[in-house]
Amino acid sequence: MSTPNFAEAIVLRTQQLSPHMVRLTFQSEFAADFVTGAPGAYLKVIAPAPGEAGPPAFDPASFKTRMRTYTLRHVRPAEHEFDIDFVVHGDNGIAGPWARQAAPGNRILISRPGxxxxxxxxADWHLFVADLSSIPAAAVELEALPSDAIGDAFFEIPSDEDRQPIRTPTGIRVHWIIKSDPHAPSEALIQAVQTLDWRSGEPSVFVAGEFALAGALRTYFRKQKPTRKDLTYVSSYWKLGLIEPEHKAFKAQAA
Known part of the structure; x- marks a missing residue:
């Protein structure tokens, strides 16, 4: 099944990166047009119900309620392949529970990328701040930096076992912040960023994660440490207690 905006993608391989993240390798006709080395690419995923092989039926009236956004972690256009890293928290969510049980041959629907x-x-230096949901996006951007880049990357994870290898320039210091309670605020992560020894020069700033985290650091970089707008990306990827469509509506109202 395919439409002008969605196509099937079939699971080729699965890899457990950490207790709370699984990488799935897909093949799809859309992947032939993906751009290698273009950081920040993301796409929409419509996953079948957990336990179903898929693909899900495409319902124009309701597909947006099941659609979720994911980063293209790696792309191999010549092979029509790409990787997506899924956060998994047991049976919570739609795509995550499916990804946890996915097997080669299972199928989803994907959109064309943005x-x-x-x-x-x-930028003279770089600052990255990400919770578990946005580590894939931050990792893609970090791995695209020049080899002589300097800066700091703060990653919030549920446990020490959730650390994962990220290919960063040697001048980027990586800090892992443990927050075992997924429902608790990101106080330790926010404090770590706010107490960072600020380097001289102009930074690029990447912040992505839960709504309250993004809001607190957006205010900090606006009032305490003003940064250039063209070098600053601050975005909430999710909000406690809300599914993605509700979160998008909440963001639109708060803007």
Whole structure:
């Protein structure tokens, strides 16, 4: 099944990256047009119900309630392949529970990709802040930096076992912040960023994660540490207690 905006993607391989993240490798006709080395690409995923092989039926009247957004972690256009890293928290969510049980041959629906509005050109150093949901997006941007880049990356994870290898320039210091309670606020992560020794020069700033985290740091970078708008990306990817369509509506009202 395919439409002009959605196509099937079939699972080729699965890899457990950490207790709370699984990587699925897919093949799809859309992937032939993905751009290698273009950071920040993301797409929409419509997953079948957990336990179903898929693909899900496409219902024009209701597909948006099941649609979720994911980063393209790696792309291999020549092979029509790409990787997506899924956060899994047991039976919570739609795509996550499906991804946890997915097997080669299972199928989903994917959209054509969009791209984040984030730039690093002209920055003297770099600051990345991400919770578990946004580590894939931050990792793609980090891995695209030049080899002589310097800065700091703060990653919030549920446990030490959730650390994962990220290919960063040697001048990027990586800080892992443990927050075992997924429903607790990101106080330790926010404090770590706010007490960071600020480097001289102009930073690029990437912040993504839960709504309250993004809001607190957006205010901090606006009032305490003003940064260039063209070098600053601050976005909430989710909000406690809300599913993605509700979160998008909440963001629109709060804007």
């Amino acid at each position: 791209t984040l509005k984030f730039g690093t050109e002209g």
